[in-house]
Amino acid sequence: xxxxxxxxxxxxYEMIRERIIFADYxxxxxxxIKELCEELELxxxxxxxxFLRLAxxxxxxxxxxxGTYVSKINMRYAEAARLSRECLEREIIAECCARIDATGLxxxxxxxxxxQEALDADDKRAFFESDNAMHAALYDIAGRPVIWQWLNxxxxxxxxxxxxxxxxxxxxxEEVVGQHRQMRRALATKDVNYASYLVSDHLQKSRYDxxxxxxxxxxxxxxxxxFGR
Numbered sequence: 001x002x003x004x005x006x007x008x009x010x011x012x013y014e015m016i017r018e019r020i021i022f023a024d025y026x027x028x029x030x031x032x033i034k035e036l037c038e039e040l041e042l043x044x045x046x047x048x049x050x051f052l053r054l055a056x057x058x059x060x061x062x063x064x065x066x067g068t069y070v071s072k073i074n075m076r077y078a079e080a081a082r083l084s085r086e087c088l089e090r091e092i093i094a095e096c097c098a099r100i101d102a103t104g105l106x107x108x109x110x111x112x113x114x115x116q117e118a119l120d121a122d123d124k125r126a127f128f129e130s131d132n133a134m135h136a137a138l139y140d141i142a143g144r145p146v147i148w149q150w151l152n153x154x155x156x157x158x159x160x161x162x163x164x165x166x167x168x169x170x171x172x173x174e175e176v177v178g179q180h181r182q183m184r185r186a187l188a189t190k191d192v193n194y195a196s197y198l199v200s201d202h203l204q205k206s207r208y209d210x211x212x213x214x215x216x217x218x219x220x221x222x223x224x225x226x227f228g229r
Contacts, residue, residue, distance in 0.1 A: 008046035013053045015040050020059050020070055021159050022125065023167075027072040027220040031060065057156050072222035073160050075210065081158035085151060086203040089135070093183070093195045095142035100187050104141045108184050111137055115180065119173050124166050127173055134180055138199075158206075165209045168216055176202070 016036070019025045036047050051068055054060040058077065062068050096104075111134045118126035139148035166173075179202050186195035214221050 008042055009049045009053075012036075012040060012042050012046040012050035016047075016050055016054060017057075017059060017156070020054070021156060022163055023160070025070045027070050029070045030066075031068045031070065057153065059156060073164075073220055074157050074222045075161070075214070076223060077157040078161045079158075079207075079210075081151070081155045082203055082206055085155070085158075086200055088147060088151070089138070089199045089203065090196045092138055092142045092144060092147070093187075093199045094192045095144070096138050096187055097190045097192045097195055099143065100141055100190075105184065105188055107137055107141070108134070108180075108187065112177065112180050112184060115177050119177060128163060128166050131176060161210075161213065162206060164213050164217060164220065165206065168213060175205075 016025070016031070025031065031051075033044055033047055036042075037044055040047065051060055051062070055062065058071050058074060060068050061071050111130060115127060115130040115134065118124075118130050136145075136148050139145055179198055183195060183198050183202075185191075186198060
């Protein structure tokens, strides 16, 4: 059975979006319809329509009489997303402390094991995805999965920055796993204050890499500072 048009458009959107986040399509790169159709094995219409959704997330921009290009990373958007997550996750982790049970702790243990395996294998992509899976699980355990889904639509510039940080040795991955183990202990003992501190500190560490990553990849960024300096 042939796929519905909406399904094909969503498929094109997800594939291109993922490639932008993981810098397979780098900032400033021209996205040719013909080349994308061949690479993604999709028709022109779903690819063209996916550009509209990607433009709404500021992931692509159309230049009249030139074409469609991957947008540069907007650090103001990235910092806004990071701060939003920090504020939200302090509340999320508190709700986790109240709701988590043995099944939830077992789930956290499995995710930490996945992340440790990715670290041991030096698989940066798997490590990045397991880190996101860990945070998604916290929202789910707190009974707030819809908030995580909403964040995924507003979080893309921060995700792009985080990936650059991951592949240029920004935040120490061993420290990330260590913090997740500490979070697990805080959840098990229902230590709300310590859990809240950990999740806040965890997300604040990304800020320490801003200047370093921008300096290493100046052509990837639309602005040098997330604070309008």
